[in-house]
Amino acid sequence: MGSSNKWREAKSALGLNKCLSLPKTLHDSSSSSSSSSSPSSPSAGDAARPSGEVFGDPTRPESSSGSGPRFSKCVFSWKLQNTCAVCLSEIKQGEGQAIFTAECSHSFHFQCISLNVKHGNKICPLCRSQWNQLPVGGSGSTPNSRIRISPLTSPRDDSTLPSLHRWPGLQIFDDDDFLPHGEVETQNHHLNVESQALDVKLFPELSALPRSASRGEFAVLIHLKAEGRSGSHTRAPLDLITVLDVSGSMSGIKVELLKRAMAFVIQNLGPADRLSVVAFSSTARRLFPLKLMSETGKQEAIQAVYSLVADGGTNIAEGLKIGAKVITDRRWKNPVSGMMLLSDGQDNYTLAPGRVHMRTDYESLLPTSCRIPIHTFGFGSDHDAELLHTISEISSGTFSFIETDIVIQDAFAQCVGGLLSVVVQELSVEIGSIHPGLRISSVRAGSYRTDMASDGRTGKIDVGDLYAEEERDFLVILDIPKNESESTSLLKVRCDYKDPISKEIIGFEAGEVNIQRPREITREQRMVSIEVDRQRNRFIVADTMSEARVLADQGHLDRAVSLLGDRQKQLSETVSAQAGDSLCQALSAELLALQERMRDRRMYESTGRAYAFSSMSSHSSQRATARGDSTSGSSRVRAYQTTSMANMVRHSQELRLANPNPNLNTNPSLSPTSHVRRRLHQTLSFHSRQQPK
Template sequence: MASTWRKLKKSLIPKISINHHHRRSSSSSSSANGIASSPSSSVSRSSSLLSYSFSFRSSKKICAICLGSLKKGEGQAIFTAECSHPFHFNCIATNVQHGNRICPICRSEWRDIPFQAPSNAADSRHNNSTSRAQASPYNAPLEDTFVSGVSHNLLQSTLPQFEPDYFSDDEPIPAIHAGPASSTRPQTITIKALPEFPAVLASDAASKFAVLVGIRAPPFHVDVQKFDRAPIDLVAVLDVSGSMAGKLALLKRAVCFIIQNLGPSDRLSIVTFSSSARRMLPLRRMSGGGHDEAIRVINALTSSGGTNIVEGLKKGVKVLEERREQNPIASIILLSDGHDTLNGDTYRLYRSVQNHTLNPRHNLQYLYLLPPSICPRNNASGAESRQLTIPVHTFGFGSEHDSNAMHAISDVSGGTYSFIESIDILQDAFARCIGGLLSVVAQDVQLTMQSISPGVQIGSIPSGRYKSEILSQGQKAIIYVGSLYADEEKEFLVYLSIPASTYADGEKKLGNMLLLDVLCSYTYSTTMEIFHLSCERVEIRRPEVLSPTDGLVCLEVDRQRNRLCVAEAIANAQRIAELGDLEHAQAVLSEQRIALLSSVSAQAGDRLCNWLEAELRETRQRMANMELYEQTGRAYVLSGLSSHSWQRATTRGYTTTIIPGEGVNPGTSGTISYETPSMVNMVSRSQVLNYVSPQQPQRLSKSCSQVQRNK
């Protein structure tokens, strides 16, 4: 730094000499007239001359605070003051944090300070009297979001200068005042249970008879003015390492979209990480000052340093674990475009276990660097074992991010992993995720199946990443679903073993066999009322002779089996691809595609089957060679597996726009599998606010997460 100053002064000496006489005579004239020097002007003559010369010669090229280049396109925002002197935005933002409103070059006093929320953001908040956030009308050019002035009353809360040892400084949750009693009870979850076949020959036994068990969450209340949802505590953990320089502007816009769509009862905290992590914003309610402060924090972000994902997540977890009060819903969103450069070689760890387990997540040592509330330990103590897991929804940018780590973090915590191949769709990806998180209607959802007839046993439940257990020697089973978004569906196949009919008295006349009772319990997220739903009973006929219709498979059971088989085939192909045998991996996908197309539901023109076939084709294309697979194929596959495992929407690829492909009904375009109406609405808001370039690439197959469910 000293060397830089010497060079700068040396280059300015001729300019100082030329102006020295004029400055001295001006100073003498001022003294003769009895004008006292102000404190702000009581600087040394050399400093004054240096500032004077600097303002004419160098201020257009060099930031006067850090002496760094002001060249455009280097990944740093540039702020131009009303006196026309430019500075790095972050440099001048730091300079004015302590109330300094004087230009460092010409010493003129500024009326406008380089912080401002979007100009009409306040209006949208004041017009929103309910807990639900409305779509922001703000659609100013991107540069206007981050470089502008702000009124004096928004300067009271500045960027944090230090972190407390304990994050118990979360903003209090407002007291909930009970309104008039509703005349109607909230709608409940609906259950369905369908057998694979309507009848099984009385003399036959079935070792793997499938029963489809499904649940659907209720929609939101139709009265928008009385919109009722559970508020959320959300922590955004953002990568601001040096590699994010070219993506930071779009990241800021995407996070501002989240801020604009959170309601006044929601709370947001912002954590950034590069080589280290820092909490930039404590848990603040997104109303009034909290909303403005969140915007200021995001606008002031700059990129530099390495990538320390572990520290970022630790700090995000600390925010939620040490909060004094809790909203009903809590979640973390994690964004990164690179590998964790400070916590080991996750790719090597991932590859080293490929031959030892079907789920390498269990041996990924990297995960055990994370807090237990993200990655539960099997040998955890009593207190840790009872600790709730915080879901982390991860977003990986571009071809250089660590898809293995991002998928593993989301998978172990109960979140989803989205692959953002083009940074242009980041806001849409956020919108899809937030649309779900802001629509949780049920928590602690459990499905219970109980065998009824003697000899009927529950054999297996391929429940994806949802925990399930079979009890009492197959007489009872439980699926732990957790939370449900409004209108969200979950479907599971329960495989039973059925004995030959014994024709007990009473059954012989009826010719029926009772198989299962299906029950559901859950907590309604807004009132915390516990519901126990009456059972749905499954039975089949046991005739001595089957009719032609008795041999017809249930299409809903068949399509669900197709979904599970396709997901399993893609997972197997991915493991084979990791071993370098792409030809074998492609053969697995081709074989599954043939089986899919020959299924009853596919032959009937089922839309889900069409999209599953499109996913198999796209996955196979991304395994054409190892370079393509490592650039985009791995991330695309892992994001799809995340979607299938949790039956929850993720974003994959270049665009959220769906273009029908070969064999796909055009009427299915525009929707995404597992996507709920709340997600669709939020993505629509995002796309209205976004400027979509006509050159934006549009490719059909960027997601077989992109599916219209044909119910």
């Protein structure tokens, strides 16, 4: 079949009320009746671009080869059929919308095209004609905009790409979809113990101390667990921003798997959730605005994702900056917000070698008016694990290490499964000593921020959000004085949090911790609490991993392996480990796995460092991360995996097993209507066929 027929098939697959018109070629004009030979088809990169994209490239010379057709600047000519080529919405006369008709006869919404001109475009988006008469005076917003799809070009065209410095208009992203449910104002504090979504338990290290004995480094465990909720109607809607690396190293199977993973994410968002997509390579740009994931929104998001073309360098900072602007510029806010950032390379644009100020430099790029967790994903063996871990740590997110390409979808699924199940927000835990002689020496809270009073009498832990069924454990370290009384009251604990659905601020007294003070303690009273011991082991192992990672980076792999081995042996001798505690078993397995990945320099550089950072991230935040080559089937990962996360991963794996070919990235369950399913299948199949082999 000739290329012309193939492209007419493509136009049928992509037609959303638009008509694709093939340009006439020299071959067509000379032998229109011949079917024995066909003209060369356009490049796959052009074919993969969705409707509404500007195809012509004024920097690219026309073909002079005698073996193929000559293409004009505008490879495709779009017949708009009363559709604005900028926002893709219908142009209607007499409805209060100003319409601009250019000298080339193409029409656009005045507001859309004036913003386009403001950004520096002085040529027609359709036919690439140079305009002498320009639309001026338009506002900088585009309320009628429904979708903009603009894939990144190759490094040789970087001068034509928008950047934050060359194109100031891109700094305003206030065209997010209106939220039909609105925004509810936060209510006053409300004590409501019966309906609280948080369960709190307190465990002293020992149940008793002799009256005549003082004790330092005495641990009290604060155990928190969020309630479980089921059903989409009981969860808070999500604003999700995905920041995706499409540099040259992502080409081939990587970018195809990324598209499939994003399609899975889109499929599992609800109609009240919103999604925005940012892509970065040598520079960055917003590929898709913050839109509600209705049936139409999902289809448009799929088309945007499938327009991705991998090429260029890696500018993580610019992608992060654009993603932060999407968050800060939005006019409306869903109760839950989150960002997912994936990269497979090193940021070779932002920081000089040495990274003395890496944390400060990247912290300055994060949104300040709305602090949201950034969950980072290191893809493959060449990504910058330290940088991605730093970004996640300073934003209260997590860092996942995706070692095997095929599990990228599972890693995304696990993260989204959590974000779609937030039941507690802005949780803070206040602690105060009761006995006048007792002092709080420290609080072991991992990556969570703590504030301690200078007199050691009170403290506070900022916990943030909890997913349904998530648990948090914090150790409060006390200095306990002698006491001739029969008992000593140690601590009182109070919790405050916001319900993400009702927006009520709920506060309650979580209880007090007391210990007995007999003159002599029994053997049973000398038994250390298993709950406290297992959490102490978690902190010790996390610290050991961090120390081993530093030693390995300094070139002392033998010392690092020895340190991990010694810690594994000590762990096996603890009370909780000997009792068969599952967390201790998981910690032991991770220590062993990290030793294997530090056996030689090559292994450490390719997988060991990233594995260490992802393990540290998981244990310090007490949240599941992907590390190694799987997100399930391993006790070391299930230690923090909730039911919602596990169900989403299982769903991902079922789909992946049913459709192992990444180039056939279709899922008929994406839309409940057969019409949308058919259209989505046609669109995805067309894009898959046109990818370079």
